[in-house]
Amino acid sequence: MITYNPKDWFTFIFRFHKADTLRKLAPLIFGISVYCWVIAFLELHVLKIPDNSHIKQITVMHTLLSFVISMLLVFRTNTAYDRWWEGRKQWGSLVNNSRNLAIKLHSMLGYEDAAHRSFFKKIIPMYASVLAHHLHAESTRLALDEQEHPELRELNTSQHLPNQVAKLIIQRVNKLYTEGKIKGDQLIILNNELQSFTDICGACERIKNTPIPYSYSVFLKKFIFFYVMTLPFSFALSLGYLAVPVVAFIFYVLASLEEIAEEIEDPFGGDENDLPMNKMAQNIKKHVVEILS
Known part of the structure; x- marks a missing residue:
């Protein structure tokens, strides 16, 4: 997305950028x-x-x-x-809900739960990254970073990847509940953020495919x-x-x-005026790591 000063008239008049009609x-x-x-x-x-x-x-x-x-x-x-603007609002909601989920998990998990914290540090930002690639590509594919992700070996790249990542998040939260790490009322508190991931994905797909x-x-x-x-x-x-x-x-x-x-009309493409989804996914990763560290 192009960042600019809306008050600079002369730059607008005499500048020709790649997206200029x-x-x-x-x-x-x-x-x-x-x-x-x-x-x-x-x-x-x-x-x-x-x-x-x-x-x-x-x-x-x-x-x-x-x-x-x-x-x-x-x-x-x-x-x-x-x-x-609807696409921007959906990604704004994804940023906020990722932060809220990380903040709630930070308060519920003890510092001795290093394995769970490490899992959520990777999986929560990964949902945004996978969703960005899902919306960019005509055929869904997974583009992970260079680090190993043993918790994601069950992912099938031929299926709907955002749904699979959301499923892994919910499975781990449910595991915390069965192990007694979180209580039933805490599980209900986490439900809104967990459900919002799939809702945001569906809304973005509606914009992309219609x-x-x-x-x-x-x-x-x-x-x-x-x-x-x-x-x-x-x-x-x-x-x-x-x-x-x-x-x-x-x-x-x-x-x-x-x-x-x-x-x-397609804010999820590769044009200069489209949404910087990769940048927002990187910001989500930065904030979630800071919260859960």
Whole structure:
């Protein structure tokens, strides 16, 4: 995720980063510009359409449709940002619940329970790491660090890995209860954090696996395309060759909004504006180790 100063205007205006839409849309902008120049050349020099032609009245259609396209783009960007913010809230909950679980276990376990403490130091942060890789990858795979993890030998990498790690956590907590390390009321206290891991995973999967409906996305792209493709017919008569940069800029604005929405609607990808899940998983590991040490 890009960290920036929202008050630095000049940096925003004159800086082009990897995620900038101008880089991605440059070929299309160039094609639209060439298309607009051809239309202007034909109307002004080949067909020599007079200024009072009815073609110039196409701007009335553009005026009417501009309200419709603005409402569609507002809905599109708001929906995409809601998905991004929902993903951030879920990972914020994962950070808090991991800390709370570690704090509660620290208060319940004695210092003589070194084996249990060592297990939870590894397994609680590992859930966040496994979930991050699960959401990044199309096919689930486990990416552990270089240390040995004998407590995870039962994991089957062909199955749902976050569920397996959550199962190991609950099994160890249940073992603490059967051994008398924690009481029944303490087990109930731990239940909220234990259950929240799977709830967060399910919510993130819902965002990851349910994009905006296909028909809506296709219609919006077609709408923008045909809207921009009809602009040169009227603009060339009123603006001349100046219509080329004007139409190119209009296309850049409309297409950029759609491009931004496509990027942020999946907050678990590898784009610069996506959530830094690996960094948050590292912070969880740091905090849990500090608490249980």
